[in-house]
Amino acid sequence: MAVSVDEAVSTGPAPDHTPAARRLGGRGRSGLEVALLIVLAVVMLFPVLWMIETSIKDNRDVYAIPAKFFGFNVTMDHFRDVFVAPGGGRSALSVAFLNSVVVAGVSTLLATVLGVPAAWAYSRFSVRAKKDQLFFILSTRFMPPVVVVVPIFLMYRQVGLIDSKIGLILIYAAFNVPFTIWMMKGFVDEVPAEYEDAAMLDGYTRLQAFWRYTLPLLVPGIAATAVFALIFSWNEFVFAIFLTSSDDVRTAPPAIAGLIGGTTTDWGLVAAASVVFALPVLVFAYLVRKHLVAGVTLGAVRR
Amino acid sequence: MSDAVPLTTDHPGQVASATPPAPGRSRRLSDRGLAVAFISPALLLLLAMSVFPLLWALYLSFTDYSATRGGPANFVGFGNYTAILASAQVHQRALTTLIYVVGAVVLQTVLGFGIAYLISRRTRGRGALTTLFLVPMMLSPVVVGLFWRFMLDAQFGVVNSMLGSLGLGQVEWLTRQRTALLSLIVVDTWQWTPFIMLIALAGLTAVPKYLYEAASIDRASEWFRFRTITLPLVWPLLLIAVMFRGIEAFRLFDLVYILTSGGPGVSTETLSFHVYKVAFLGFNTGTASAYGILMVLVVIVLTQLYLRYLNKLKEG
Numbered sequence: 252m253a254v255s256v257d258e259a260v261s262t263g264p265a266p267d268h269t270p271a272a273r274r275l276g277g278r279g280r281s282g283l284e285v286a287l288l289i290v291l292a293v294v295m296l297f298p299v300l301w302m303i304e305t306s307i308k309d310n311r312d313v314y315a316i317p318a319k320f321f322g323f324n325v326t327m328d329h330f331r332d333v334f335v336a337p338g339g340g341r342s343a344l345s346v347a348f349l350n351s352v353v354v355a356g357v358s359t360l361l362a363t364v365l366g367v368p369a370a371w372a373y374s375r376f377s378v379r380a381k382k383d384q385l386f387f388i389l390s391t392r393f394m395p396p397v398v399v400v401v402p403i404f405l406m407y408r409q410v411g412l413i414d415s416k417i418g419l420i421l422i423y424a425a426f427n428v429p430f431t432i433w434m435m436k437g438f439v440d441e442v443p444a445e446y447e448d449a450a451m452l453d454g455y456t457r458l459q460a461f462w463r464y465t466l467p468l469l470v471p472g473i474a475a476t477a478v479f480a481l482i483f484s485w486n487e488f489v490f491a492i493f494l495t496s497s498d499d500v501r502t503a504p505p506a507i508a509g510l511i512g513g514t515t516t517d518w519g520l521v522a523a524a525s526v527v528f529a530l531p532v533l534v535f536a537y538l539v540r541k542h543l544v545a546g547v548t549l550g551a552v553r554r
Numbered sequence: 555m556s557d558a559v560p561l562t563t564d565h566p567g568q569v570a571s572a573t574p575p576a577p578g579r580s581r582r583l584s585d586r587g588l589a590v591a592f593i594s595p596a597l598l599l600l601l602a603m604s605v606f607p608l609l610w611a612l613y614l615s616f617t618d619y620s621a622t623r624g625g626p627a628n629f630v631g632f633g634n635y636t637a638i639l640a641s642a643q644v645h646q647r648a649l650t651t652l653i654y655v656v657g658a659v660v661l662q663t664v665l666g667f668g669i670a671y672l673i674s675r676r677t678r679g680r681g682a683l684t685t686l687f688l689v690p691m692m693l694s695p696v697v698v699g700l701f702w703r704f705m706l707d708a709q710f711g712v713v714n715s716m717l718g719s720l721g722l723g724q725v726e727w728l729t730r731q732r733t734a735l736l737s738l739i740v741v742d743t744w745q746w747t748p749f750i751m752l753i754a755l756a757g758l759t760a761v762p763k764y765l766y767e768a769a770s771i772d773r774a775s776e777w778f779r780f781r782t783i784t785l786p787l788v789w790p791l792l793l794i795a796v797m798f799r800g801i802e803a804f805r806l807f808d809l810v811y812i813l814t815s816g817g818p819g820v821s822t823e824t825l826s827f828h829v830y831k832v833a834f835l836g837f838n839t840g841t842a843s844a845y846g847i848l849m850v851l852v853v854i855v856l857t858q859l860y861l862r863y864l865n866k867l868k869e870g
Contacts, residue, residue, distance in 0.1 A: 288672050291665075292686055298744065299689055301712055302701050318715035365596040372592035376585055382865070388597075390857045391604040395805035397826045398846030401833045402607035402614070405621060425603030428596050457588055486694035488808040493834070504696040508812055511700065518704050525697040536692040540685060544756045547691065547749055551864055552756070552794055 305522035313519045329523035343498045347506035355484035358423035363477050366431025374439035392429040396489040414495050422490050427480040433550030438472030475539045479546040503528050615844035622837045634844035651824040655803040658742040666750025674758040691748040699812030702741045731821040734814050738822050753795035757788035790867050797860040
């Protein structure tokens with residue numbers, strides 16, 4: 252990212268220069284930068300806008316050549332098709348969405364219940380080889396899913412968890428526990444241990460001190476962590492497609508992916524399903540935007 | 555290991571009434587028990603769902619077991635490993651993966667850092683801009699893959715349509731050997747540039763302003779300031795992001811599966827995708843396990859590098 256030229260006075264990266272200096276110094280360049288940002292933003296957002304547009308387009312306009320950016324016929328049919336089967340009744344997609352809600356919700360709950368106490372214990376107590384344990388925990392998260400899925404598949408086949416929601420919930424929980432521990436350990440570290448010490452001086456046990464004093468302070472952190480875990484499970488595809496097959500177990504990602512593959516693909520329906528699928532994620536992600544850096548690096552980077 | 559202490563620990567009154575040295579001792583003991591009771595459930599889940607499957611895969615990798623044929627697994631020693639390491643097919647997939655990982659990560663880093671730099675220089679609308687740029691990252695790879703497949707469609711895809719109205723020729727993005735891998739890199743870049751941007755932005759906004767002020771008093775050139783202040787201070791964090799993306803790209807599967815299914819031919823088959831084919835289409839579970847273990851070894855090395863570096867950064 253070469254910054255082109257050296258200009259007269261300061262239009263430095265420090266954002267709080269006086270407007271006067273900016274105006275005198277690099278008005279042209281500042282304008283250029285804004286233009287560049289706008290172009291980049293348009294490029295980054297165009298596919299999303301195009302998806303939304305396609306989801307409300309008349310079928311004829313979806314396949315129009317050249318593509319219609321404006322002036323297409325608006326229809327909500329695709330959204331209806333997402334939820335309602337052609338013959339009436341619930342569509343397979345809506346069942347898949349419901350499965351996704353159940354699987355993502357329960358696995359997140361499980362990961363939170365297991366991960367938060369562990370994070371607290373790692374933060375507060377001197378555990379043998381703590382650093383090694385924590386690194387081991389995080390590294391399980393980096394295993395290639397395709398590699399893990401083969402033995403998991405065989406294991407599940409032995410114990411009858413293939414094509415069951417419980418199977419998916421367990422693997423997603425295992426997937427989210429490392430993240431929950433790392434993320435929550437950061438939040439627990441921020442709560443002074445002195446609170447618990449004080450409570451214990453008052454006669455509470457360590458467990459009670461944790462439950463009554465530390466845990467309430469952790470609630471915002473737990474919420475943020477759970478939201479990320481929810482997003483990860485909601486978006487997960489590899490385990491879902493290999494470990495489930497029937498319509499009443501299958502979650503939304505493989506169900507949406509299943510919409511293509513025939514001779515013709517109803518792209519309007521794909522777009523509408525994708526919008527319905529992605530919307531909650533975007534809303535949730537917006538809610539936890541303060542913790543995004545920690546969230547997307549699995550709790551490893553905190554700022 | 556488990557002492558089952560925490561649930562039966564003394565009541566508040568007892569602790570308060572005990573003599574000073576005694577509670578210290580019993581508390582330490584119960585702390586130990588509490589730590590074990592709190593940590594072991596999570597570790598047990600990980601052992602059952604991550605470590606045990608890998609150990610099983612390790613065992614299978616020394617056999618000729620096939621998941622469909624069933625029957626007993628015969629021990630074949632390192633046969634699977636030598637077969638994979640010697641296979642020209644695997645070498646080609648490794649090359650594809652390398653091109654893909656390097657191409658995508660380099661593009662993402664340059665673009666992501668560029669966008670972050672531009673955003674960090676704005677005073678107004680930073681939050682809104684950041685939020686907008688982050689949208690692709692939060693989408694599921696399934697949605698991203700499907701949607702780009704539609705946009706890159708040779709006949710009615712919007713990309714070709716736009717190229718057409720610019721007077722340029724149509725490109726068969728996903729069905730030509732050359733362009734398919736390029737498309738994969740572009741789509742991955744589209745999705746993950748925001749990741750690098752987000753972390754670079756965190757680094758950029760953390761650079762103390764007085765450094766820039768000092769530099770501008772010295773009338774240092776902008777390039778000089780960028781090179782001597784911005785880059786050295788942001789670089790460690792950026793490297794974390796790059797390594798993270800590198801690992802993620804190496805183990806990527808879903809985007810390939812949705813976008814190209816490895817095709818045309820085998821031009822976009824990454825190692826992950828090849829493992830899948832060997833395991834689920836070829837049903838050579840033993841070979842696939844060995845293949846997977848080798849991939850895991852690569853991931854472990856990469857992860858160790860990443861974690862070591864992360865650790866150094868946190869302590870330093």
